[in-house]
Amino acid sequence: MSEQQWPLWEIFIRSKQGLDHKHAGSLHAADAQMAIENARDVYTRRMEGISIWVVESRHIHASNPDEASSFFDPANDKVYRHPTFYDLPDELKYM
Amino acid sequence: MAYQQALIDFTLQLADNALILGHRNSEWTGHGPVLEQDIALSNIALDLVGQARYFYQYAARLINRSGQEAPGADITEDSLAYLRDGWDFRNCLLAEQTNGDWAKTILRQFFFSAAQYYLYEGLRYSKDAELAAISEKAFKEVIYHLRWSSEWVIRLGDGTAESRARMETALGDLWKFTGELFIPAAYEEPLVLEGIAVELSSLQPKWEVKVREIFSEAGLSYPGAPAGKKGGLLAGGKEGRHTEQLGYILAEMQFLQRAYPGCEW
Numbered sequence: 001m002s003e004q005q006w007p008l009w010e011i012f013i014r015s016k017q018g019l020d021h022k023h024a025g026s027l028h029a030a031d032a033q034m035a036i037e038n039a040r041d042v043y044t045r046r047m048e049g050i051s052i053w054v055v056e057s058r059h060i061h062a063s064n065p066d067e068a069s070s071f072f073d074p075a076n077d078k079v080y081r082h083p084t085f086y087d088l089p090d091e092l093k094y095m
Numbered sequence: 096m097a098y099q100q101a102l103i104d105f106t107l108q109l110a111d112n113a114l115i116l117g118h119r120n121s122e123w124t125g126h127g128p129v130l131e132q133d134i135a136l137s138n139i140a141l142d143l144v145g146q147a148r149y150f151y152q153y154a155a156r157l158i159n160r161s162g163q164e165a166p167g168a169d170i171t172e173d174s175l176a177y178l179r180d181g182w183d184f185r186n187c188l189l190a191e192q193t194n195g196d197w198a199k200t201i202l203r204q205f206f207f208s209a210a211q212y213y214l215y216e217g218l219r220y221s222k223d224a225e226l227a228a229i230s231e232k233a234f235k236e237v238i239y240h241l242r243w244s245s246e247w248v249i250r251l252g253d254g255t256a257e258s259r260a261r262m263e264t265a266l267g268d269l270w271k272f273t274g275e276l277f278i279p280a281a282y283e284e285p286l287v288l289e290g291i292a293v294e295l296s297s298l299q300p301k302w303e304v305k306v307r308e309i310f311s312e313a314g315l316s317y318p319g320a321p322a323g324k325k326g327g328l329l330a331g332g333k334e335g336r337h338t339e340q341l342g343y344i345l346a347e348m349q350f351l352q353r354a355y356p357g358c359e360w
Contacts, residue, residue, distance in 0.1 A: 006129070027131050028131060033246065034246070037135070037243060038131035038132075038135065041131065041134050041135040041138050045134075
């Protein structure tokens with residue numbers, strides 16, 4: 001069993017209705033069904049979730065850390081992209 | 096009430112079943128084949144020990160109320176778990192069998208959970224409100240235990256040549272203990288008449304349908320009706336006649352309270 005590892009899965013948990021699924025961690029499982037059950041057993045033992053998504057890790061494509069400066073730094077002086085220049089009525093909270 | 100002692104015995108049977116299999120499963124903690132399944136089985140162990148606590152607490156209240164113990168000797172869930180001897184335990188023989196390999200542990204869980212599933216399903220409507228409430232809560236846990244163990248039976252039965260061979264060996268080891276699950280102990284019969292316990296013979300066909308269904312998906316051949324007959328060698332657990340395995344469990348589980356009475360930590 002140890003020579004031949006089960007594939008790795010990324011686990012996303014929704015903690016309550018209306019919130020997003022958030023990345024909780026990763027684990028090994030033979031198939032999607034087992035990944036969901038393992039996630040249930042590993043990540044929702046203390047009432048952390050009401051919904052689980054699993055994605056096999058190999059399906060996740062990530063940005064290259066070496067390209068971080070060209071990817072992300074150019075945004076840091078474009079403050080006008082934040083919608084902070086509008087006058088909002090007082091009743092509107094959580095913007 | 097005429098059935099008071101029967102109710103105590105039956106409640107202890109439910110508690111002992113959950114505690115003994117929970118303890119067996121807990122022996123896997125830290126030794127599971129992979130981390131995730133180690134946690135999965137440990138969760139099931141905790142569910143079962145939790146069920147045992149509710150039943151023991153209820154049994155302790157019944158015993159104390161009946162006044163059959165010497166005054167001052169207050170019975171608690173702990174004294175029931177740690178200070179009774181083997182012949183007082185009423186768990187079925189299946190629950191106390193050794194873990195063996197993963198296949199045997201899985202198959203033991205599957206047979207047990209399938210029986211517990213139909214038992215709790217019925218006990219939710221028991222005329223005894225306490226048993227009904229505990230069964231209602233525990234039933235949800237057992238739905239998952241049955242699902243988890245069913246999938247593993249299919250995975251191993253329909254897996255590699257080795258996993259299949261191991262399942263067949265486990266089947267050879269365990270099938271003989273399944274008959275007892277449906278043979279009522281003497282104290283169960285009056286409770287069925289009172290609407291407190293469930294008629295076990297009505298559970299057997301449902302259990303067989305479930306096992307056949309999972310076995311057919313797993314490609315395992317169904318051995319025919321569960322073996323064991325009333326009063327037989329392999330059907331005495333509920334009345335305190337156990338296999339040698341229970342003694343080893345109690346020796347380990349009860350050691351601390353026996354060696355250091357009343358010890359807390």
